[in-house]
Amino acid sequence: MQSWLPVGGPAIEVEGLSFRYGTTEGRERMWTLDHLSFYVDAGEILGVVGPNGSGKSSLLKVLSSFLPAGEGEVRLGGLSLGKRSQADIARLVAVVPQEYTQVFPFTVAETVLMGRFPHRTARWWSIGIGDETVNDLDCAHQSMIDTDVLPLADRLVSDLSGGERQRVMIARALAQEPKILLLDEPTVFLDLQHQIEICSIVRRLKEERGLTVVLVSHDLNLASQYCDRILLLKAGALFRLGTPHEVIGVDTLRAVYGCDVLIDRHPESGVPRVTMPSYVSTTNVRDHM
Amino acid sequence: MTDLASSWANAGAVLTVHRWVTVIGSLLLACMVVLMLCLQFGATSVGVETVATAIAHMVRGIEADSTSLGTSEIIMVQIRFPRVLMGFLVGASLAAVGVTLQALLRNPLADPYVLGVSSGSALGVSVGILFGIGSTLMLLPMLPLFGFGGGLLALLLIYRLAQSKGRLPIHSLLLAGVILNAILTAFIMFITSIMEPNRSAGLMAWLMGSLTAPNYPALGIFLLYVVFVLVILMHKAQSLNMLTLGEETARSLGVETEGIKKQLFALTALLTGAIVSVSGMIGFVGMVVPHAVRLVIGSDHRLLLPASALVGGMFLAVADTIARTIMAPAEIPVGIVTALTGGPFFLYLLLWRKDRML
Numbered sequence: 001m002q003s004w005l006p007v008g009g010p011a012i013e014v015e016g017l018s019f020r021y022g023t024t025e026g027r028e029r030m031w032t033l034d035h036l037s038f039y040v041d042a043g044e045i046l047g048v049v050g051p052n053g054s055g056k057s058s059l060l061k062v063l064s065s066f067l068p069a070g071e072g073e074v075r076l077g078g079l080s081l082g083k084r085s086q087a088d089i090a091r092l093v094a095v096v097p098q099e100y101t102q103v104f105p106f107t108v109a110e111t112v113l114m115g116r117f118p119h120r121t122a123r124w125w126s127i128g129i130g131d132e133t134v135n136d137l138d139c140a141h142q143s144m145i146d147t148d149v150l151p152l153a154d155r156l157v158s159d160l161s162g163g164e165r166q167r168v169m170i171a172r173a174l175a176q177e178p179k180i181l182l183l184d185e186p187t188v189f190l191d192l193q194h195q196i197e198i199c200s201i202v203r204r205l206k207e208e209r210g211l212t213v214v215l216v217s218h219d220l221n222l223a224s225q226y227c228d229r230i231l232l233l234k235a236g237a238l239f240r241l242g243t244p245h246e247v248i249g250v251d252t253l254r255a256v257y258g259c260d261v262l263i264d265r266h267p268e269s270g271v272p273r274v275t276m277p278s279y280v281s282t283t284n285v286r287d288h289m
Numbered sequence: 290m291t292d293l294a295s296s297w298a299n300a301g302a303v304l305t306v307h308r309w310v311t312v313i314g315s316l317l318l319a320c321m322v323v324l325m326l327c328l329q330f331g332a333t334s335v336g337v338e339t340v341a342t343a344i345a346h347m348v349r350g351i352e353a354d355s356t357s358l359g360t361s362e363i364i365m366v367q368i369r370f371p372r373v374l375m376g377f378l379v380g381a382s383l384a385a386v387g388v389t390l391q392a393l394l395r396n397p398l399a400d401p402y403v404l405g406v407s408s409g410s411a412l413g414v415s416v417g418i419l420f421g422i423g424s425t426l427m428l429l430p431m432l433p434l435f436g437f438g439g440g441l442l443a444l445l446l447i448y449r450l451a452q453s454k455g456r457l458p459i460h461s462l463l464l465a466g467v468i469l470n471a472i473l474t475a476f477i478m479f480i481t482s483i484m485e486p487n488r489s490a491g492l493m494a495w496l497m498g499s500l501t502a503p504n505y506p507a508l509g510i511f512l513l514y515v516v517f518v519l520v521i522l523m524h525k526a527q528s529l530n531m532l533t534l535g536e537e538t539a540r541s542l543g544v545e546t547e548g549i550k551k552q553l554f555a556l557t558a559l560l561t562g563a564i565v566s567v568s569g570m571i572g573f574v575g576m577v578v579p580h581a582v583r584l585v586i587g588s589d590h591r592l593l594l595p596a597s598a599l600v601g602g603m604f605l606a607v608a609d610t611i612a613r614t615i616m617a618p619a620e621i622p623v624g625i626v627t628a629l630t631g632g633p634f635f636l637y638l639l640l641w642r643k644d645r646m647l
Contacts, residue, residue: 064537064540064541066540066541085543085545086543086545088543090542094541095541097535097537097538100535100538101535102534103395103533104391104392104397105583105584105587105588106530106588107587109303110588110589113303114530114531114534114542115542117531117544118542127524127526127591128526128527128591129305130306132303132304137303
């Protein structure tokens with residue numbers, strides 16, 4: 001197994017994790033994440049799905065330690081998040097955010113190189129000029145080849161299209177040489193071709209680099225097709241966790257989303273495929289709520 | 290592998306030591322030339338030789354008394370030299386504060402003057418002056434601390450507003466700055482109205498932004514503040530790069546954002562306090578200079594910060610020379626010159642270059 005992991009242990013362990021925004025006294029807010037417990041194996045792609053506001057993005061933010069766990073614990077490679085420094089976490093976990101606005105004119109190459117920041121060895125007298133090592137450049141270079149953004153190297157990130165920018169963000173995440181990749185709605189604003197492109201890049205990275213991937217998505221079909229297992233959230237709590245076959249079923253989805261869908265098989269892979277019914281009766285929806 | 294490294298360096302993607310030294314070195318050279326020129330012009334213009342003799346005298350530590358020096362040398366040593374140097378230091382600091390605020394607020398148009406941070410410092414300093422701080426040499430180093438307090442409060446207020454939704458659009462940020470400025474100015478007006486008329490006149494003249502007749506102790510104290518803050522800011526340059534990507538991304542890249550932000554707040558407020566206490570309210574340098582420099586050398590703060598500081602220094606030294614000479618022997622406040630050059634540039638960016646910064 002990989003050296004950062006205890007032998008045979010999972011990459012991510014989440015135990016009794018709860019989280020809520022704003023802990024103002026007196027007025028108790030609802031838990032955004034409600035006693036979640038699960039694990040993600042090394043080299044696995046876990047899809048996190050659920051309705052709007054079910055806590056998908058919040059879960060991702062807790063896993064990247066941007067938000068603190070309220071109760072419970074998140075362990076990466078057997079060691080609790082709280083026991084790791086921010087730089088230490090950044091060497092393990094890379095995040096590809098959902099939306100990305102670049103305000104300042106940085107080039108693609110500069111942006112990807114920033115992914116090497118957690119690997120810099122800071123000396124107190126150094127002001128960081130010429131800190132990029134050959135290894136840094138090599139790593140950034142390979143990341144840009146893997147995501148096919150090398151031809152864009154000297155373009156400004158702000159001038160790129162949505163699909164190109166998303167690939168640059170993945171390249172920067174790869175430059176961190178992470179063990180775990182967290183993706184927040186990686187395909188949400190992309191057209192069909194770019195969706196396929198991003199998904200196959202993620203799939204390939206899992207196979208070539210042994211990356212552990214946690215992917216948040218609204219798209220049940222994408223999750224079904226590209227993820228090894230799916231975590232279905234309902235109001236912050238774990239509703240179901242398992243292979244696409246186990247999770248994506250008519251009854252399960254009705255219980256979580258409150259509406260009926262049609263489910264058949266993907267013609268190639270045989271994984272479940274979700275289709276909207278041609279006519280949705282609103283009374284039906286109310287019955288099931 | 291060296292092929293790869295050199296191809297990256299050639300593409301300008303990597304900030305090599307060579308590139309940094311080349312850019313900063315040529316800017317330093319340009320600074321010397323510009324400062325020499327600024328020293329020559331004034332109510333009475335002098336030649337290069339006079340400037341050189343005066344500098345030589347100062348370097349050798351000879352007291353500037355009338356027995357060993359001519360009139361023009363005395364003007365040089367006692368008036369013009371400290372003034373040009375002060376102009377340079379104030380300009381450099383304003384540009385550095387601008388660069389830092391822009392990264393912190395993720396907004397390339399942020400400026401301490403426009404956002405009301407300078408007004409906050411001015412209020413602090415006015416309160417200090419009201420209570421007699423700065424009237425004696427012993428208390429003089431305290432005055433920037435009053436500016437620091439006022440500036441920090443204004444900065445935190447603006448930051449809270451900017452932070453409400455990750456990043457405030459430029460128009461909302463400017464609106465917040467306008468209102469904050471109006472409120473703080475009202476307080477300053479109140480203070481001037483309760484002072485004796487002769488003291489309040491001095492305060493008003495200082496508020497307009499002027500570099501008139503700094504003495505060497507004031508210059509020395511200011512230099513200490515500037516060097517202290519700039520050295521630390523340079524150490525944070527890489528973190529500034531990360532912060533421009535947004536706080537969440539910066540954290541996911543291993544930056545301890547909470548700590549860094551607190552330090553940056555304190556540093557910018559401290560430097561703004563020092564600037565305002567010596568030169569009043571000089572606007573737009575902090576926005577115009579970094580913006581122009583960024584267009585030429587890119588956004589990497591390791592280079593942007595020192596380059597902006599040097600260009601800002603030159604810019605203000607020249608602006609002050611114009612302020613001193615354009616209506617000689619009378620002087621106009623340098624704040625007027627920077628507002629008349631920077632203001633229109635700001636409007637141009639706001640109206641015609643919207644796409645690049647909203």
